[in-house]
Amino acid sequence: MTIDNVVGTIEVWLGFMTADLFSSTQNEGCAEYFSEYTCLFRGGLLSRMDDIISELENLLLSEPFRRVVTPAGNLMSVSMSSCGAWGWTSDHAGYRYVSISPATGMPWPDMPVTFYQLAVYFAGQAGYHDFKPDSCLINCYRPGSIMGLHQDKDEADLSAPVVSFSLGPGAEFMWGGTERSMPWHTIHLYHGDVLVWGGKDRLRFHGVRRVLPEWNPWTGDCRINLTFRKTEQSNL
Numbered sequence: 001m002t003i004d005n006v007v008g009t010i011e012v013w014l015g016f017m018t019a020d021l022f023s024s025t026q027n028e029g030c031a032e033y034f035s036e037y038t039c040l041f042r043g044g045l046l047s048r049m050d051d052i053i054s055e056l057e058n059l060l061l062s063e064p065f066r067r068v069v070t071p072a073g074n075l076m077s078v079s080m081s082s083c084g085a086w087g088w089t090s091d092h093a094g095y096r097y098v099s100i101s102p103a104t105g106m107p108w109p110d111m112p113v114t115f116y117q118l119a120v121y122f123a124g125q126a127g128y129h130d131f132k133p134d135s136c137l138i139n140c141y142r143p144g145s146i147m148g149l150h151q152d153k154d155e156a157d158l159s160a161p162v163v164s165f166s167l168g169p170g171a172e173f174m175w176g177g178t179e180r181s182m183p184w185h186t187i188h189l190y191h192g193d194v195l196v197w198g199g200k201d202r203l204r205f206h207g208v209r210r211v212l213p214e215w216n217p218w219t220g221d222c223r224i225n226l227t228f229r230k231t232e233q234s235n236l
């Protein structure tokens with residue numbers, strides 16, 4: 001790796017870069033680094049879009065997007081669906097993973113093989129081998145939807161990365177530190193992008209500040225984000 005291609009790939013990350021980055025083999029298949037543990041594959045999904053969208057449409061028939069409330073009783077602006085053995089949900093009792101969809105009373109739809117294989121592939125390219133996601137949360141951001149700064153920490157296995165697919169209108173993704181009070185930087189996520197974070201970055205605060213008012217031929221005005229996680233819940 002040359003200094004040129006490192007510099008060319010970093011949008012705003014200079015403050016977070018460490019000397020480790022230059023000697024790291026953690027994510028040597030990575031396209032763009034944001035740190036040693038976070039990697040972006042711009043447009044990584046574009047060649048598979050037909051398959052992804054048709055699987056998505058199919059699973060949304062049995063598990064449509066729905067809005068959930070936070071434990072404090074606030075309706076989230078993002079609507080959600082899930083597939084895989086475990087689905088993330090929230091209500092007055094708290095944030096958690098469940099194996100039965102609260103909306104349908106049925107197990108969540110199976111995770112499509114295409115989704116699973118792509119998530120495993122990009123995790124591997126980012127240096128996270130043996131990733132076996134058992135949950136895929138699907139978020140739909142309509143114009144005006146946001147997701148506040150948060151950590152993904154409801155998974156029992158924090159050694160596995162989070163693999164995130166972005167579809168549809170672009171978004172300003174906030175990428176912060178391991179404390180809420182730390183400054184955050186903007187990573188622009190666009191249609192077809194894959195972002196993978198894990199290791200020391202696994203508990204970084206992050207969120208979506210804004211979704212661009214765009215119309216996308218595949219998803220219309222809805223930004224869809226899929227996050228693959230290994231939850232390793234034990235009471236299945």
Ligand SMILES: O=C(O)CCC(=O)C(=O)O
Nearest residue numbers: 137139152173208225227
């Ligand atoms: O929409 C995104 O890009 C991130 C979603 C997210 O952080 C989450 O679902 O936990």
Ligand SMILES: [Fe+2]
Nearest residue numbers: 150151152206
């Ligand atoms: Fe998150």
